[in-house]
Amino acid sequence: MRKKRMFYILMAIFLVLPPFLLTPGVGVAEGVAQTGEYSYKDEVVYATLNPSGEREEVYVVNIFDVVTEGNIIDHGTYSNVKNLTNLAEIEQEKNRITFPASEGKFYYQGDKNNAELPWDISIFYFLNGEKIDPDQLAGKDGDIEIRIQTTANENVNSVFFENYLLQISLNLAPDVFDNIETAGGVVANAGKNKQVTFTVMPEQAGDLSVKADAVDFELQGMDIAAVPQSMSIEAPDMDDMTSEMQTLTDAIKEISNGVGELNNGVSELNTGVVTLRDGSAQYQDGILDINGASSGLVDASVSIDQCLTQMSNSLQENTGEMDLSALKELPEGLMQLAEGLRQTQAGLTELKENYALAYSSLDEAIMAIPDHEITEDEIKALYASGADKEIINQLVDTYKAARTAKGTYAKTKEAFSAVEPTLNQVSGSITEMANSVETMATEITASLENMNVADTIGELQKGLETLSSNYKEFHAGLVGYTDGVAQLSSSYKDVHGGIVDLADGTVELAAGVGELDEGTDTLYQSTKDMPEQIEKEVDQMIAEYDKSDFDRVSFVSAENDKINTVQFVIKTESIEKEEQETTEEQVEEEKGFWDRLIALFKGV
The missing domain is CATH 1.20.1270 (Substrate Binding Domain Of Dnak; Chain:A; Domain 2)
Structure with a gap:
């Protein structure tokens, strides 16, 4: 269903975009094998997990700050690549990615379906003290406990686990959850919802939990962000102590x-x-x-x-x-x-x-x-x-x-x-x-x-x-x-x-x-x-958490250089009740082109 919707959207874009954007290699003269240059590269790793924390889909959005137009070479093992900037073709030969780019920002997406994340994330659910599968939890009433455990994935470069902090957020609807309690988290208002936020420091395993009274249980997908702890920590004034x-x-x-x-x-x-x-x-x-x-x-x-x-x-x-x-x-x-x-x-x-x-x-x-x-x-x-x-x-x-x-x-x-x-x-x-x-x-x-x-x-x-x-x-x-x-x-x-x-x-x-x-x-x-x-211990503690000298590396390939930032955006699937099928016939009114195009973007 998702691929079909994306197909309709792409077709609509082809219909409305101006002709010059449909030309491959726009901004780079055709037939000229000019080598481009970029000042830095950002990587945003997107991942979806099922409600239990098991990995389902991983893809990377690569962002280049191009300073000299021409052909840019990147490295990475992808099952599929997609140009997100223009319609120019991207060449992929094993782990070598080549594409033409004009000055400015250039984006392309690489799918890594079998890629592992630097963290192993496990999510467990308990109803009235008994462990329960998340697919059996929707619509249930009772005392709910959600326990989240994060550990280092030994199969992935440890530099991310050692230098990145995790921020895990849960949005809890007030009509579903009440009497919210958390161990190690912070509860705050986020619009009409209550948001529970956990932070796991670098080099630390997380054992987090939230408890609440639930009625007709449903849960929005959890948001998990991983960013480098690059801020420098100043030593406190220890003179008085x-x-x-x-x-x-x-x-x-x-x-x-x-x-x-x-x-x-x-x-x-x-x-x-x-x-x-x-x-x-x-x-x-x-x-x-x-x-x-x-x-x-x-x-x-x-x-x-x-x-x-x-x-x-x-x-x-x-x-x-x-x-x-x-x-x-x-x-x-x-x-x-x-x-x-x-x-x-x-x-x-x-x-x-x-x-x-x-x-x-x-x-x-x-x-x-x-x-x-x-x-x-x-x-x-x-x-x-x-x-x-x-x-x-x-x-x-x-x-x-x-x-x-x-x-x-x-x-x-x-x-x-x-x-x-x-x-x-x-x-x-x-x-x-x-x-x-x-x-x-x-x-x-x-x-x-x-x-x-x-x-x-x-x-x-x-x-x-x-x-x-x-x-x-x-x-x-x-x-x-x-x-x-x-x-x-x-x-x-x-x-x-x-x-x-x-x-x-x-x-x-x-x-x-x-x-x-x-x-x-x-x-x-x-x-x-x-x-x-005491001063020595404080300096040692600050040194443990001060990651300001962290040398950033690429997540997708050690051959990539000029890495500015690598971010991880992870989301779990929501736990929702199944919608009842309607027996009434839906009569689609006659719509114009723009109505149909807008409907495609809305997912109607």
Whole structure:
């Protein structure tokens, strides 16, 4: 039917065209084999597809901009060629096309029935979720989905797939389609219709879809255009973004440096606390030893007190009957007593020195713990900052343990401070007592040979009474001292336990902060080049889509040169309901020539 209509149209043109247009090779002198020249050539590839996307017909309109009239040579494999400019004959020999052309535009058509397009296009239709053939879809009602898939055709030069973008348009009549939805497309008004437009970028496969509610389904043919993406893409101004990213990387660097300083501080704190723990353990061992020796010291003091009392009472009761021979042994006993007192004083002196050293280390370590007050709100803000919660937990536990240890020490510091003065006082008293006993022994020794026994014994008895009385006071102080040592030993267990917990916490804290330091440093090393990387990625993305340097080639033959543009115009067949045949006889009225000619063009 189409060929018959074209025949009628051509016949009508022959009837009305002026004679000079019917002359072959118009514009070129007959018999002159002059070679023409053209400045460029355009190719427009027309193709029709069935509703499923299968190829049906392909032809190419070749357009030349002739600058010197004469014979033009083109190349292409066609099943048929047709002059669209004038009635001059076109010679075709295999893939060589020759035609005469005058200056200006020259058009000819070449049919390529078996030619493949650069894209494989597949169109699928679904009715109420079920796949359906398009020839069964006309007139149907329901939920419609149209899915379009485009991929590269490996049998065609890939230059078109790599440099051309596809634009696919569907015109949807409002009396047929409603509630239109699309994935990846744009819906716009096109006259009374809704137009859905999809764009597939170069080197990309398309997976497109449109959904709608349809009543009495019909669909106009889809329009598919393929043109080179020849526009140059300017790089966006990245200064603001890279400046912000640089600010971010600088902030990360500061965080990394701060965490590094924190790691150093925590390491120093951990070293100090571990030293404190070791010193505290030694101090606790010393206090326990002192406390263990206190009972022996008290027992010895009781024995001395009892001995002095007994000696004083014996002298008082047996003044007249005393065997003075035993008196000679008294200086030696007193000297042994003085020696024992001096040994006790030496032990107390060594204890005092060790205690002073341990207490100084303990006080220095406890005082080194920062006295910062961290509120609950500040701790909550730290948790909300996004830092590692496990490390924050370690920090908080260490902070609480440090506060507990420091608080306990503050409560017991007075007892700690009282120990050294007490030791000094006790040591001095023992020294004074030892000196008195030695003096007494010396005087007794010197007086034994020439003395008034009664007077001497009386003085001795009075001296022993005084010594016994003073020693009772010393013994009471010694008992108080040992009780204090016992209480200090018992209380220090809690202090030492807190210090041990603090040390354990700082060890875990040091390990956690070390990991945090490594993590922040890794984060900085990973992000320090981020601004340059972003610019590089943007440049790479722009390069992928910037096809401004695309060298255009011919679609029909690699032998053709001076190619300006190659465009693809593709259309699918419409899906329409079959028209009912009319039973009424059509009576054709008598028409004139021009009416019949116009009717031919209208397809009547």
